[in-house]
Amino acid sequence: MRFPIHLNALRAFEASARYKSFSAAAEELNVTPAAVGQLVRSLEDWLGAPLFHRMKSGKVRLVPTETAEIALPDIRAGFDRLVIGLERLQESSASGVLTVSISPAFAAKWLLPRLERFQNICPNTDVRLDTSLKPVDFAVQRVDVGVRYGLGNWPGLTSEKLMDEEVYPVCAPNFLHKRGHFHHPDDLVKETLIHDLSMDSFTGFPTWSEWFKKAGIIEKVSTHNIQINNSAAVLQSTIDGNGIALARSVMVRDDLAAGRLIRLFPEIDYKSPLAYYIVYLPELAEVSKVIAFKDWLFTESESV
Structure with missing residues (x-):
């Protein structure tokens, strides 16, 4: 996808809206106020509409237009995702860390007793377990893969059934x-x-x-x-x-x-409607360490 406006113009716009000042934005971006103003004007020229009301009361104070206020949350979220993506690239190339989200009970009773076998086949991958009971945002908390218990539907995540349960x-x-x-x-x-x-x-x-x-x-x-x-x-x-x-x-x-x-009473068969699922962000489906961990989980689940 080609961006119609250079990312620097969007950065200048976002920082100027946050500080309501070209000068303060310039200090953060390590450029001159004139450069920030020029970048914002280039974005306004491309849109054909102003992004700020310029209020003069001693110093020029910038007030985002209604259109700008509506667009800012998405632009900020986009920058946040870019930062996360760059950090993922850095982690993957530098450390080979695999962050796994699981419940404390699943970690203690199933995963940890078996984890050495994964480390034996993938010695260059360091496993970091996130065992929080609170809902985890995989993107924000940079989780690579997880095991969740339920019906298999979690918005924004790909899920593959790992194990049924009685x-x-x-x-x-x-x-x-x-x-x-x-x-x-x-x-x-x-x-x-x-x-x-x-x-x-x-x-x-x-x-x-x-x-x-x-x-x-x-x-x-x-x-x-x-x-x-x-x-x-x-x-x-x-x-x-x-x-x-x-x-x-x-x-x-x-x-x-x-x-x-x-x-007790093994003759009474009672299957749970819930099951264990491997979950991950769709964009991580082809990441080698995620594939290796998934394959290992399936192997372990089939061997018992």
């Missing part, structure tokens, strides 16, 4: 030994149930009530409850013998394999 009850071996064998799902109603509150914002995620309905139990769920807002902490509390959790299969996989937890 939910089922689990408990610690010692807990089961003390209680004896659970013969029927309704035996669990009398026990302390651990609830994962981190899933409350996900519409359709199976709860204990939903699992009991799937098992054919309509009566009220246990009044002995522990509520925790972190999936990894839910599993740790269960490992510690505090109760029975409705576990997420991806999160609990390693704990089951190691014998730290035991799955």
Whole structure:
């Protein structure tokens, strides 16, 4: 795409509008006030309309026209994206850093135990994990790739399904030994149930009530409850013998394999409508480090 106006003219216009002064804009841009004024006039000549009302009260004060005020947010956003793009080029060429956005629980229970294998096959790529629970703007925070949990639709991001998930009850071996064998799902109603509150914002995620309905139990769920807002902490509390959790299969996989937890009633199949997705900005689809990390994630997900 060819720009009809040189970027320097747009920079001069934006800075002049921000400071309401050619002189202050010139100081920021390290040019003369006359040069700034000439650049702004070239933009006005191309548009065929003024961009400022020039108010004289001792010194000339610039007041952007209504048209200019409307255009400024988009122009500023464009400059912000240019800065981000240049920083990405610098990061890619200088450090090979891959910034990955994931939840703290997914990091602790799935990614971190496997990450050494990625570093072995891509030793020149340094992985930086962003485990914030808050919504992440991939462009502003320069995130290269992420793993998100949901239905697969996130505005502005390309998503590829990584793993489906089941939910089922689990408990610690010692807990089961003390209680004896659970013969029927309704035996669990009398026990302390651990609830994962981190899933409350996900519409359709199976709860204990939903699992009991799937098992054919309509009566009220246990009044002995522990509520925790972190999936990894839910599993740790269960490992510690505090109760029975409705576990997420991806999160609990390693704990089951190691014998730290035991799955109860495996005959009851309850798949979550939500899944794990690899997500990234469309413009990063051909970046080699993103492709390498995606391929590795798919390999890891298929090997378990």
